[in-house]
Structures are given as C-alpha cells and as structure tokens.
Amino acid sequence: MKKSALIGYAVLLAIACALPFLVSEYRTFQFTLVLVYSIALLGLNILTGYNGQISLGHGAFYAIGAYVAAILMDKAGFPYWATIPLAGAVCLVAGFLFGLPALRLEGLYLALATFALGVSLPQLLKYHHLEGWTGGVQGIVITKPDAPEFLASLGLTLNQDQWLYFFTLAVTLVMFLLAWNLLRGRIGRAMMAIRDNHVAAEAMGVNNAMVKSLTFGVSAMFTGVAGALGAIAIQFVAPDSFNIFLSLTFLIGMVIGGVASISGALYGALFIQFVPNVADEISKAAPWAIFGLFLLGFTYLMPLGIAGAIRMGLARLTRKAHNSQPVENMIRPHSPKEENP
C-alpha cells in the first residue's frame, strides 16, 4: 500500500474516532447506522459488484441477521457482542443455501428470484407458527447495551450511543479488512473472473459453482452482521421494517457509492442515511423520488458511482503533478521539445 494512502486511512480513522465527541447523541446514532449500512453495502457489493450476481433481496439477509441477534438476546439471554458472529454464521449458511439454486439463474432471472425473496420476506417473518420466536407483527424490543465497566475505571466515560458507535466502528474495521483481504487474493480474482467471463474462468480451473455459492454465503454473512448491529442500534426488530424497499435501498447505496469498490460502500452508506433526511423535509414521498432520479442520473452519467468519480479525479490530479516533473522527460526521450527544433 502506498504511503499516502496509509496516511489517508489514518486520518480517516482519527476523524471517525473523534466524531462522537463532536456531534450530538442523535448524530452519533446516525453515524452508527452509516457504519452498519456500509457493512451491508459491502456485502452486496461482494456479490453483485465483484461476482456479477444481481441481488434485489439482500434485505432478507439483513433481516435474518437482525432477528438472530434479537432472538438470541431476548430469548436466550446472550450478550450483544456474542450475537454478531452467530448472526454472521447463520447468514453464511442461509446465503450459501440460497446460492445453490441461484447457480442455475443468470442475470435478470437471479434478480427476479431475489426480488421475490425480498417481497415475500415480511410475510414469512409474520408467520404465526414462528410467533413464539419472532414476536409476530409486534416484533422484538431489545435493550441498548451500556459501555463496559473497565472503560469507566480507565477514566473514559461513554454514553450508550457513543459506546455503540465505537463498537460498530471496530466491527466495521474488521469487516472491511476481511473484505479487502478476500478480494485482493486468489478467491477475489476468481470471483471477478467469473463475473467477466464465466466460461474462461471455468477453463482456467476456477470451480464456478463453488465460488459462486460461497460468494453468496460470504455476501450474506456481511449483510447479516450488519443486520445484527443495526438491530442492536435501533433496539427493535419488526417484519415491516424489512420490506422490499430495504433491499432496494441497498441496491441504491451500492450503485451510488460505486459498483465493485470497497470504499464505495462507505459513500453509499452516507448517501442512503443522510439524503432521505434532507429530502424528508420536502415531502414524505420525496426521498424515494430523489433516490430514483439519482439512480437514473448515475446509471447514465456516472456508472462507477462516487468511488469511480473520485478515483478518476485523483488519477487526473496526480497525472498532472507528474507531468510537471522533469523526470518525465528523462523517461521519454522523444519529448515534444526535441521534435520541434
């Protein structure tokens, strides 16, 4: 990794750590949700952006993660932090299982099947035979965790929102590192090879079926972890908050942030958290109209999203900086000056 990039990440982390001490409790809560969404978007991006499998139903895995966390805390008395890996594990299995039939579907048809999953999920959550677990239409209320005791003994007093923010930040960091490590390695390259040309990938010895269903599982795991964190942050799960529009929100965040980009998850999360807040002041229906217009605009004008635009802008800036250096002329002996006497 380049030195300048490392410094950039360090500054970003410092800002992220300072944030809860600078803004109000409510804003801290909102930034916690931004982190939660960024994990979910990262999960969707691994599947759709890097592996080319379109999912319009990722809200389902978010919901499963949220319900696993809520049920474990409410019924089994688990501490909140222990529910995160379990929610991830359950979603890994669920995603892998859904990925198996999805192997036979391509492009539009997979979008259709996942769309059906997203639309029918709230009904499944309301199913009355599961009511003992899921709480039916009423959902489940969870208590917000307090900051651990040892922090207070160190002289650091955090309120609940601030503690939850830092907890989420830590999980987010781990998840982003995991994703970065996964995508730059052998498996990540196999995922992208399948997306770009699945026949060629198969010919090169990539086990398409295995990689695709595993990608589905890993993607669902990321989104499930996000769901568990989101449930703890909001302190409440109910079937109707996981409707098809949640899945569409994730799709929107991914497209606006940047398809096939890790940092795009963060931009997308900021977008889906804060743009509706601004738009809500115009009308209750306005956020979705604005989402839709942004979607159209980005598809036509900026298909790589915010991350792509930033990457292009940076590349242009740094190229200019290089051009002004005299070293450039030494590398290219036939510089224009010599050609024009």
Next chain:
Amino acid sequence: MDALLHQVLAGLATGGIYASMALALVMIYQATHLVNFAQGELAMFSTYIAWSLIEAGMPYWAAFFLTVGFSFVLGVVIERVVIRPVEHAPVLAVVVVFIALLVILNSVTGWIYTFTIKTFPSPFPEQPLFGNKYMSSHEIGAICVTMVVLVLLYAFFRYTPLGLAMRAAAQNPESSRLVGIRVGWMLALGWGLAAAIGSVAGMMVAPIVFLDPNMMGGVLLYAFAAALIGGIDSPGGAVFGGFLVGVLENVLGAFVIGNELKLAVALVLIIGVLTVRPSGFFGKVHVTRV
C-alpha cells in the same frame, strides 16, 4: 366440496388479473428480452389516473378507455426516454433503471395522491350474475375482460401487418431492419402495449385490493410466477400460468398453509420453475453457444 369450488372459482378470478399482468410482462420480454420490474407500479399509476378521471365525474367506461390510451402513450414515452439509453448496457444497469422507475412511480403517486387507501369502483353490478352463489359479478367481469384482451392481442399479432412487424423485430432485429421495419419504434410500441394491458389489470384488481401506491407488489410477484410457469416468451402460456397461480394461491392459502404465507407460494413457484424448468410449460428452450 362447496368451499373448494368457491376457492377455485375465486382463484380463477384473481388468476385473470395475474394473467393480464403476466401478459404485459411477456409483451415486454418478447420485444426486448427484459423483465420489467416497474410493470406493477406502471399499472398502479394508470389506475390512479383512472380514479382521478372517475372522481372528476367521467363515466366509468370513458375513463377506462382514456386511461388505456394514456398508459399506452406513457409506455412509449418511457421506452423512448428512459430505456433506450441502456438498450445495450449490462444487465445490472438495466435492472437499476427498472428499479429507479419503480421507486419514482411509487413515490410520485404517493406524493400526488397520498398513501391513504382509496376505494375504486367496479363497472359490474353489485348483485351476483344469474343468482349464482360462487362468484361476484366483478370476478366474472374481470375474467371476461382478460379474455377479451387476450383475443384482441392474438388477433393483433396474427392478422395485422403491424403485429407481424413487431413479431419480426423481436425475433430478428437485423433482418427486420433490412426489410424496412423501424425496430426501435417496434420496441417502443411493445412497451406501450404492455403499459396499456397493465393498466387494464390495475383497474380490474383495484376494486378487490383497494387503491394504494403499494397495491401491486404482491400482484407483480404472482404475475412473475405466472409468466415463468407459462414460459416467459409465450402469451398463451402466461394466461394459463396466471389462472394456475390464482387457483393455487387461493386453494393453498385456504386449506394448506393459511393466508399468511400466500406470497411464499409465489416465491417457491418462481424459484422452483426457474431451477427445474426455466422455459416454463410452453416457452421455447434456449440454447446459447459458448
């Protein structure tokens, strides 16, 4: 037995509505090989237009035909303005554009008409026809309307030069262009027809499910299932699939799994058909060359 018969007949009635939505999906699939996720919202928007016209004092059937005409124009305009730029784009871009259309139509309707549920009139008499005790006259009427639409469509594609041109443009765009068919406009026409058929479905379903911006979510899902069962490129299959899904949904909902899981029926049907027999009952099996 009586209850079963009642459920089957009620299923046929809703099945007729699913069949018209499925027909609209098949229309667009045939013309462009795309599955239109915004079809339901398009139909919902048209139904609101019809509601405004009726509220303004227009007689039902005048409003009905005016809405169908308006939807046709709307479909053509959407194809020209929104879909055309992504005609040769990757699948993800196309899906994203459809989703954008879906949320824009949904929220604009909510913005104009608010999200409160409205009642929508039925053109058919209140009393059941011929004193039968199984089906309301709206249900019978909806089936008849679906059948009329199907026959009209069949006649259009089978006996008119324009219908022939549309079929040609869908099957082989290059050769059609060579013989002077304006392929781009045929696609737009396909969209217009689909939007018009969708608006009929919307106006038929609105008296049953009531008018609200999210009314078509479930209907669209059943229509997807219907279109896939029949074969996504077969109009007759879509109608068959629509009736089958309607009956299955009602009978399973009433006797086997309960009303709460009705949408799961659609989910299972969609995934089942796509994995076991992707071409449906009547569709063509596609083979792609590597």
